[in-house]
Amino acid sequence: MALDPATARRVAKLARIGLNDQELETVRVQMGSILDWIGMLDEVDVENVPPMTGTEHVTLRQREDVVTDGGRAEDILSNAPDRAGAFFTVPKVVE
Amino acid sequence: MLTDLTITTAIDGLRRRDFSASELVSAHIGAAEALNPRLNAYITITSESAGAAARSADEALAKGDAPLLTGIPLGIKDLFCTAGIRTTAASRILSDFVPPYESTVTQKLLHAGGVFLGKTNLDEFAMGSGNLTSFFGTVESPWHRTGDATPLVPGGSSGGSAAAVAAHIAMGATGTDTGGSIRQPAAYCGIVGLKPTYGRCSRWGTIGFASSLDQAGPMTRSVEDAAIMLGAMAGFDPRDSTSSEQPVPDFRAAVNRSVKGLRVGIPKEYRSEGLSEEMQAVWEKGIQWLKDAGCEVSDVSLPHTEYGLATYYIIAPAECSSNLARYDGVRFGLRVPGDSLDEMYEKTRHDGFGEEVRRRILMGTYVLSAGYYDAYYLKAQKIRTLICRDFINAFEEVDVLLTPTAPTTAFGINEKPDDPVQMYLNDIFTVPASMAGVPAMSVPAALNAEGLPLGLQLIGRHFDEETLIAAGSVLEKAAGFTARPDIHAGVAA
Amino acid sequence: MTWTIEGSTGAWEIVVGLEVHAQVISKAKLFSGASTLFGGEPNSQVSLVDAGFPGMLPVINHECVAQAVRTGLGLKAQINLMSRFDRKNYFYADLPTGYQISQFVHPIVGEGKIEIELADGTTREIGITRLHLEQDAGKLMHDQDPTRSFVDLNRAGVALMEIVSEPDIRSPEEAGAYLRKLRQILRYLGTCDGNMEEGSMRADVNVSVRKTGEAFRTRCEIKNVNSIRFVTQVIPIEAMRQIEIWESGGEVDQETRLFDPGKGETRSLRSKEDAHDYRYFPDPDLLPLVIERSWVDELAAALPELPDEKRARFQTEYGITAYDAGVLVAEQATADFYEAVAKGRDGRSAAAWMTGDFFAALNRMSRGIEESPVSADALGGMLDMIADGTINGKIAKEVLETMFETGESASDVVERKGLRQVTDTGAIETAADEIIAKHADKVAEYKSGKDKLFGFFVGQVMKATAGKANPAMVNEILKARLDG
Ligand SMILES: [Mg+2]
């Protein structure tokens, strides 16, 4: 299934991956061929088959409501590419 | 030579004082430093901290109550976060990341006394089958075709771990397996690779690729070594909601367990196109070896096998597209400045991720997006149910499955196919077990005519790694695989 | 009566649904062990999980699940024994993982309802569509730096309940009543403190307009309106905007908008609009959440009495009016206070004193009932002194005022100030005789039929006794002298 350029661009935008026109074209063609191959799944009958989400059999384990973490701002910020005091920063956001 | 030892023999030697942990570790560090410029198996070699750890190991051994892996030199795939030690996922986006925390699996290995030699190379974010996508460069397999210097891939994504263990520059190593990333490189490098049941090893602190598939496991030069290492890595972790509370058995005890009467299934769908004649022949041998040991061998059917790979290439990218959204240049990792928030995101994620990772993120984003979710993602999850049922049905009739690990031997670094789908086919035999969450192990079985290793895969029931270990030991003994790659510790690179 | 807006083409009805984000009361966050306290140092209440570090995994907080179930029970809603967490994927500076863990397809609570009371005394039922658990985002600050926004993740990962109403609301008043009632229920349940200033309750307002009898038209969502007053303000403003578009032949776009209370207008949040594809899918780090019916039953049994039930009980048990009961149950603390005062006393008198002088005094002092200088015991003690005739109602007002000022008990005030009621017949008779003697002219007028003057004599006697005379006795004695 060929992917149209507009869709490819929209997907790259959604994923926040900046691609130039040539990169976008390359990946568009490659995705098209992967989708062609994935198309083989069309022949599988999945009528009445439930989707598998994670591995089943078990229910979600819950933890107690106890504060066990925090008070480690330096740890949290230690890898920040840019910071201002105890804050992370981003390019100014206009809301 | 100390680098010739297995974990099993080194454990005894250390306790007999045949040699010290410091000697053992420095022999490995020395060999690693000598060979790594050629193999590129390690991204980071931690000589200093390894030396210090070895000295503490010697103290513990002297006191006499040292845990099992005390002083054993191990390689750690650079996907496990290690406190204070750079952890990169072989990606530019994490190339300077120093985690302030230790992954559960590596913490357990440290508790067991393991000494980390360094962080092994991998495909970027574990996405690949050839170790060709690392930001830190390709790993070269220590193996070469007889009389042919063409550099070959070690397999992927745990290719650095596989190469290091095969070249004796780590006694054992951790791997992670999402669609075959432990087993396929183990097969290519002639070592043992065990992917446990999903949930057996905690995922906490291991950089996520596809959460519902990722599973850590050992890569070693013997089945017994794998059993020992898995025993140290496995166990319930309350910090991972998908971690299993199943008790961890004594895996090592399964090494000598009899397989008499064990029912072995041969999935007929694995006799597919792309399977080399040599591989087919080795598979037949494997069947015979198990029969000779008293196993009952029969054909079984896993009817949805052929859909496994395509299903995988929907689910894994979908999960990765979401899991990798956190690499945004804000809290850690690379940031490429931009005038607006979106521009910063787009530049950072373009420059920070390699081509394969970008492609998978885009595929995953696409299959989850409005209008395509049902056709791709939901459908894939349904087929995943069918694949899982195939295994459950097969395990009504048999106790373990025997298959080839990969359709071929390792290919050349420069023989990489341009078509991503061709590349994906390397995982055709390993992906179904990942999809079902069942344990599987690759055991080296033979060399092909060109002198390259071929591996056989055993697949077991959920949480029945012991049967894999028992049957794997039989294959190991029968195969008598003693071949070593032309590049290994003690041999000049 | 239907609330409408008159346009150039006739009357328009408004259709409103509310999505309320209510912060769950819990010590730790929904999926991490970091604290939920408000107002900490930046990034001091953040775990590696909240900051989305590589390899970090969510583990759910049991108390947050319990709080959601309690709230569901309080909303008379369906509790879903199987629910599931999905990821809502989008990029934003306040969202560390690039996805919010929420419940999209299978929420923990299904349909329920809330009964609201309106000023004209009528009640209406507003349907609840669902309640689900999800994570809060971090906080951005824009004013500290010319080129950068600052990010604080203290709130990131705090548990929220998103409570979605049916589009049943038809007037700004109903929207306000709905929010007040919802907040009241949450506070009674102890599942959310309802503090809109600190952002622990925020509303998204969905507004559309239609001609009577029509199907629904396109709606717009006004995000994060952070007070009940703003909600009631924004509804007619947004409705008017839409009416103008429809009436000028235009088409209302379904979009997300923001309320600017200063300018009194809503404006489009178009920037986020073009990338509006959240790619929801089940969170593969979490398994389905399965809870036991028996556990839900336990929570139901332990649920506190809710405002509607309490109000009904107050009316029957204490014989007070629906209005007074409504006022007294508005806050749990008020209701508890009232019950402490009314138990074993005259409930009506207790209600009258609380809703009257007592609240007035608190208001003057700008204090909540929890910080009242007059305890329920002390107020009860004063009522007892009225009941046994130690003081009369008029003096009681003075006594209560002094109690508020000094914190003394009623009996101490009465003793110290000598306010004990005069019930000595002789003393009152003496006072009455003196007054009659002094005002012979008035007595004559009274006797000639000017009945109204009786009040004058009562007032004079009370004045002469410094207000302490028992009013009933004063009446009786004067009657005997003037009419006899
Ligand atoms: Mg909303």
Ligand SMILES: [Zn+2]
């Ligand atoms: Zn929400």
